[in-house]
Amino acid sequence: MAKHDADLSQLFHALADPTRRAMLTRLAEGPAAVSDLAGPTGLRLPTVMRHLAVLEEAGLITTAKDGRIRTCAIEPGALDPARTWLDEQRALWNARLDRLDAFVMTVMKEREP
Amino acid sequence: MAKHDADLSQLFHALADPTRRAMLTRLAEGPAAVSDLAGPTGLRLPTVMRHLAVLEEAGLITTAKDGRIRTCAIEPGALDPARTWLDEQRALWNARLDRLDAFVMTVMKEREP
């Protein structure tokens, strides 16, 4: 657990804010300019910019400036590390529960006459 | 997006810390006392207690005190909401990419002689 770990922290932290999650959902429909993203939130532009910076540093979006308009787009696959971690945990947790089940079964068999 | 949303934020925030993730991984092996969890981290007990409180408030673990020992255990299924959200996003993102694909195909067909 090294850089991998820091990346995961950054990723989960970026997802831990409703405003940022809403922005991602909006961007799922397609690329959008900064102002378009700001609109629905009711937040001021500088605040929105910070959220976008967090998303970009976490690798969740990419942005590019064309003229005076910055367009933001989702980065497909950026969620994968989070998904993978969750899957691994679920596997570990289930493995333990399965072992518990097996143990209970064994004990029950031993108690048979 | 209502209470559901706050829960998700709490969940992702709880996961956004390497120490807390390590604790969860440790707990996947089986229940453990507070001191057992503190050991590997090198952190002081009060600090560990705060992390445990965050995990418990997020619904990721349950704790119970027996005598002077508090035992912590994983709460199976607590990760599901996070997983579900990630799956939904992936579906949305892919749906858009599919539509893009379809559009490109259409354009290419039109350009045929």
Add this chain to the structure above:
DNA sequence: TGAATAGTTAGCGACATGGCTAAGCATGAC
């Protein structure tokens, strides 16, 4: 009873986060 063990509570300090305003570029329209 007295001492070691396991948590707990209270409170401090450094730093991060999330919001804002005000002012400063660029770029595109006229």
Add this chain to the structure above:
DNA sequence: GTCATGCTTAGCCATGTCGCTAACTATTCA
């Protein structure tokens, strides 16, 4: 050129987070 538009930068404030120490409570062991 001039001006509106769209973003950017700088900086302020309140609050939250993460670490710590010190002092306290409650069990258990001898």
